[in-house]
Amino acid sequence: VVCLVAYHIFFMLFVWSYWKTIFTLPMNPSKEFHLSYSDKECLEREPRGESQQEVLRRAAKDLPIYTRTMSGAIRYCDRCHLVKPDRCHHCSVCDKCILKMDHHCPWVNNCVGFSNYKFFLLFLAYSLLYCLFIAATDLQYFIKFWTNGLPDTQAKFHIMFLFFAAAMFSVSLSSLFGYHCWLVSKNKSTLEVFRAPIFRHRTDKNGFSLGFSKNLRQVFGDEKKYWLLPVFSSLGDGCSFPTCLVNQDPEQASTPGGLNSTSKNENHLFPAKPLRDSQSHLLTDTPSWSEASAKAEKDKVGMSNPALTMENET
Secondary structure, three states, X not given: OHHHHHHHHHHHHHHHHHHHHHHOOOXXXXXXXXXXXXXXXXXXXXXXXXXXXXXXXXXXXXXXXOEEOOOOOOEEEOOOOEEOOOOOEEEOOOOEEEOOOOEEEOOOOEEEOOOOHHHHHHHHHHHHHHHHHHHHHHHHHHHHHHOOOOOOOOHHHHHHHHHHHHHHHHHXXXXXXHHHHHHHHHOOOHHHHHXXXXXXXXXXXXXXXXXXXXXXXXXXXXXXXXXXXXXXXXXXXXXXXXXOOOOOOOOOOOOHHHOOOXXXXXXXXXXXXXXXXXXXXXXOOOOOOOHHHHHHHHHHHOOOOOOOOOEEOO
16 A cells, blocks of 8 residues: 555656646747847848947847857847847757757757756656656566566566666666756756856856755745645746856946945956846845945956957857
């Protein structure tokens, strides 16, 4: 009875998370990131050069974006005609920009991104537990198969196949689940492992990492009662992410609440562009930063503003 109850609990959670991973639509950038009709016309009419740079610079002026292309340009998608939010990438399979895109998974026939990344993690976890449970409960009969302790019927071959299938899936799922647990702990996506995010000041592979606890909360949320359930509880809107590794940008509006002050590390400043409320609070439990130290740091570091060049990145 205990085994049957445990089996059906694992099975239901596995199917539930798998269903949510498949049928949760990937989130796309909001309307504020799309170019206006006039900006589109200017971009298409003007030749490549400073004029196009100015159009993109003007469109991204009040947007909470900190990452750039390899050439230092604003990240722009010429297929979706929008300024890409941080951690957003264009999926060639879905033919649309996906917020915090991790990868396109053929096993779920869907893009894994901001809207369903928690479901994907739970799907890996519950499928691993499901396979381990089957392998563990089948082990004693598998041993009896090789010691001729089972009745000589066709059922014993089913037991052997079931154990091998569950064991092999357990090995592959454990490596994949372990890898994504590491990604969560470092606040990275699969794409960011292969190509580190590029900020205005430099490339930083840990640019979005806020520490293990805050990284975990960004994916699973603040309420622990929802962590193990395939219910959306991730923090933020997928368009802006807190980071303390972006230099002050003189072209952008200041962040409310003093988020643009300096940290203990004198080489970096908090972002100048405003974050969403649901993401900004991840930075509030850090030590407070004084305006005097921010001004001194501004004079010390300086305000770099490299010329932007347009780069169509998909």
